[in-house]
Amino acid sequence: MKRFGLEGGESLIPCLDELIQRAGSYGAKEIVLGMAHRGRLNVLVNTLGKNPRELFDEFEGKKLADSGSGDVKYHQGFSSNVMTPGGEVHLAMAFNPSHLEIVSPVVEGSVRARQTRRNDEDGSKVVPIIMHGDAAFAGQGVVMETFQMSQTRGFGVGGTIHIVINNQVGFTTSKQEDARSTEYCTDVAKMIQAPILHVNADDPEAVMFVTQMAMDYRNEFKNDVVIDLVCYRRRGHNEADEPAATQPVMYEKIRKLKTTRNLYVDQLVEAGVITEEEAKQMENDYRDALDNGEHVVKSLVKEPNKELYVDWTPYLGHEWTAKCKSSVALKTIQKLGKKLTSVPEGFSIQRQVSKIVSDREKMTAGALPINWGYGEVMAYATLLNEGHPIRITGQDVGRGTFSHRHAVLHNQKDGSTHIALEQLSEDQPKFEIYDSLLSEEAVMAFEYGYATTAPDGLVVWEAQFGDFANGAQVVIDQFLTSGEHKWGRLCGLTLLLPHGYEGQGPEHSSARLERFLQLSAEHNIQVCVPTTPSQVFHMLRRQVKRPLRKPLVAITPKSLLRHKEATSDLDDLTTGTFKTVLPEKEPSDPKKVTRLILCSGKVYFDLLEKKKSDEREDVAIVRIEQLYPFPGDDLDELLSEYTKLKHVVWCQEEPMNQGAWYCSQHHMRNALHRLNPKLYLQYAGRDASAAPACGHMSVHIEEQKKLVNDAFEI
Numbered sequence: 001m002k003r004f005g006l007e008g009g010e011s012l013i014p015c016l017d018e019l020i021q022r023a024g025s026y027g028a029k030e031i032v033l034g035m036a037h038r039g040r041l042n043v044l045v046n047t048l049g050k051n052p053r054e055l056f057d058e059f060e061g062k063k064l065a066d067s068g069s070g071d072v073k074y075h076q077g078f079s080s081n082v083m084t085p086g087g088e089v090h091l092a093m094a095f096n097p098s099h100l101e102i103v104s105p106v107v108e109g110s111v112r113a114r115q116t117r118r119n120d121e122d123g124s125k126v127v128p129i130i131m132h133g134d135a136a137f138a139g140q141g142v143v144m145e146t147f148q149m150s151q152t153r154g155f156g157v158g159g160t161i162h163i164v165i166n167n168q169v170g171f172t173t174s175k176q177e178d179a180r181s182t183e184y185c186t187d188v189a190k191m192i193q194a195p196i197l198h199v200n201a202d203d204p205e206a207v208m209f210v211t212q213m214a215m216d217y218r219n220e221f222k223n224d225v226v227i228d229l230v231c232y233r234r235r236g237h238n239e240a241d242e243p244a245a246t247q248p249v250m251y252e253k254i255r256k257l258k259t260t261r262n263l264y265v266d267q268l269v270e271a272g273v274i275t276e277e278e279a280k281q282m283e284n285d286y287r288d289a290l291d292n293g294e295h296v297v298k299s300l301v302k303e304p305n306k307e308l309y310v311d312w313t314p315y316l317g318h319e320w321t322a323k324c325k326s327s328v329a330l331k332t333i334q335k336l337g338k339k340l341t342s343v344p345e346g347f348s349i350q351r352q353v354s355k356i357v358s359d360r361e362k363m364t365a366g367a368l369p370i371n372w373g374y375g376e377v378m379a380y381a382t383l384l385n386e387g388h389p390i391r392i393t394g395q396d397v398g399r400g401t402f403s404h405r406h407a408v409l410h411n412q413k414d415g416s417t418h419i420a421l422e423q424l425s426e427d428q429p430k431f432e433i434y435d436s437l438l439s440e441e442a443v444m445a446f447e448y449g450y451a452t453t454a455p456d457g458l459v460v461w462e463a464q465f466g467d468f469a470n471g472a473q474v475v476i477d478q479f480l481t482s483g484e485h486k487w488g489r490l491c492g493l494t495l496l497l498p499h500g501y502e503g504q505g506p507e508h509s510s511a512r513l514e515r516f517l518q519l520s521a522e523h524n525i526q527v528c529v530p531t532t533p534s535q536v537f538h539m540l541r542r543q544v545k546r547p548l549r550k551p552l553v554a555i556t557p558k559s560l561l562r563h564k565e566a567t568s569d570l571d572d573l574t575t576g577t578f579k580t581v582l583p584e585k586e587p588s589d590p591k592k593v594t595r596l597i598l599c600s601g602k603v604y605f606d607l608l609e610k611k612k613s614d615e616r617e618d619v620a621i622v623r624i625e626q627l628y629p630f631p632g633d634d635l636d637e638l639l640s641e642y643t644k645l646k647h648v649v650w651c652q653e654e655p656m657n658q659g660a661w662y663c664s665q666h667h668m669r670n671a672l673h674r675l676n677p678k679l680y681l682q683y684a685g686r687d688a689s690a691a692p693a694c695g696h697m698s699v700h701i702e703e704q705k706k707l708v709n710d711a712f713e714i
């Protein structure tokens with residue numbers, strides 16, 4: 001059984017206790033802790049007050065009912081309330097995967113959400129404490145990203161206390177020239193000029209001194225601070241590992257060392273503070289408590305004040321459903337439309353932006369069909385109007401990579417900004433929109449942490465181009481798609497991932513839809529490919545209006561943002577809901593239809609154009625707007641009127657080994673089988689390819705033409 005013992009670094013425990021007590025005395029109400037394997041079980045029992053009996057039961061491998069697919073012990077989160085001189089404090093230890101350091105930005109996001117909920121502007125009410133290993137702290141890039149976020153507008157939390165459990169070895173790697181190029185493992189923190197307090201962990205009083213200084217510093221300056229707890233690892237990486245095989249000299253020395261506790265007992269006995277017997281008694285009492293399965297944290301609050309943390313019960317236990325009332329009354333849309341397009345006196349808008357604003361005015365008046373930007377922004381406005389806070393981050397989200405959003409207007413005279421979504425009414429909930437630093441991994445992880453802590457609102461992360469989301473693949477794999485099933489933690493985070501084959505080359509084309517579909521199971525996420533402004537409106541509203549919380553992966557458009565056919569009417573917002581499948585805009589008489597084309601996303605408009613120009617009355621085109629959970633029932637219903645079908649084709653822009661083909665075809669085949677067992681699903685799309693797209697515009701055009709033709713011919 002792996003424990004990843006803390007032996008050699010035991011000073012961590014009094015250090016943590018002191019940080020918590022001192023934070024409480026400075027007025028903290030919540031503390032979020034993040035850490036990896038080393039010493040975690042120790043911290044859960046000795047600091048958070050987990051009952052040792054519960055832990056020992058877990059060691060026996062007992063599976064609790066209703067606990068999903070589960071996770072190993074040293075990844076489990078935990079929360080409790082403890083008493084401090086400043087009153088009760090809620091402690092939350094974040095669940096984390098094995099991937100070292102990725103929990104750091106998740107903790108920061110969770111802290112930020114709690115601070116926002118409490119209107120804790122300077123971060124004094126909620127404090128993050130993150131523990132690290134020396135090797136991981138020096139090596140993992142996400143540490144640098146997290147530091148880089150620490151003082152930004154959108155991601156700052158008023159400083160984090162970092163503790164490096166510096167046992168001078170990472171698994172079997174201990175040579176400095178192998179592990180890093182910096183002098184100290186903590187040097188990465190120098191980039192934000194954080195104080196770094198190196199301390200000998202075998203000197204508990206020195207540890208106490210730097211611990212108090214660290215919390216005082218954070219309290220005073222609202223900046224990050226690092227405690228480098230210089231210690232050693234008494235055993236192997238885990239208890240089954242023999243460390244002498246790779247670290248013979250180091251372990252020769254370690255074997256001869258007295259434990260920190262023995263050293264300190266000697267010191268106290270010599271100073272006449274306690275006797276040997278008293279020390280022995282304390283040890284025995286502690287051991288007995290563990291053996292009896294009693295809590296060992298004296299400050300633990302047995303009946304915790306629930307008001308210190310968010311109540312998730314309204315969101316628990318809901319079966320997945322696509323159904324949701326998401327339409328909004330015309331009067332409300334008109335009222336909000338006016339607010340969205342009103343600009344303060346004397347505020348000078350840039351010319352192209354001014355056109356967008358005046359177009360939006362016309363859309364509200366019903367004089368122009370609505371476009372994507374309108375549908376999206378109106379979704380935000382209506383949600384705010386109904387009391388749901390919104391947070392949107394990502395690179396360049398204020399304007400939108402493709403200039404469609406313009407949620408933040410910039411005064412051409414003095415550079416000041418105007419955010420209409422913040423000015424809807426006096427008592428509206430918070431609307432936050434921040435351009436992020438150029439990071440995918442830490443920023444998406446931060447938003448995961450935020451969304452798992454703030455269930456009442458909409459939390460959106462947008463990729464610049466969808467493919468860059470794979471820089472955050474760890475977050476997608478280890479948290480977003482599996483967190484609910486491993487840990488029972490719900491998350492309503494929305495990812496907006498621009499996608500579409502427009503000849504811009506191997507990158508900038510694909511959001512790697514196939515990756516998300518491959519990860520889809522057990523209703524873990526929702527993968528949607530909306531193609532109209534009203535669909536994005538209803539999709540975003542549905543994400544908040546249903547009580548269930550599931551990550552939403554939305555494949556969003558680029559050229560469709562301005563496509564003349566990709567528009568909606570106001571009626572589509574005031575009636576209806578998100579449709580998982582869409583019939584085409586130019587329906588043919590079902591009795592004449594012998595060819596059915598199924599597709600998702602932008603290729604629909606290419607197909608539609610060809611159908612119209614070739615006057616193909618024999619063809620029907622159906623869009624699948626939600627690929628997961630696959631809407632089998634809705635598709636059945638839509639297909640039932642086509643009784644004369646001879647050919648059915650799935651058409652996609654992506655190469656055959658990518659897009660939805662491999663991961664979704666069985667769902668479509670099942671639907672066809674239910675309709676008519678003789679029907680066979682064929683493929684029209686790009687050939688299998690190593691890169692997501694080609695690099696030449698001429699080749700792109702050729703390929704696109706061929707796949708559209710194939711859909712009508714094969």
Ligand SMILES: Cc1ncc(C[n+]2csc(CCOP(=O)(O)OP(=O)(O)O)c2C)c(N)n1
Nearest residue numbers: 038098099100133134135136167169170171
């Ligand atoms: C991203 C990542 N890469 C590799 C591993 C495998 N691994 C687990 S622990 C460990 C060594 C960690 O060393 P350090 O950060 O010094 O912590 P320690 O175990 O010494 O406390 C490694 C390489 C991992 N968990 N995560």
Ligand SMILES: [Mg+2]
Nearest residue numbers: 134167169170
């Ligand atoms: Mg180490």
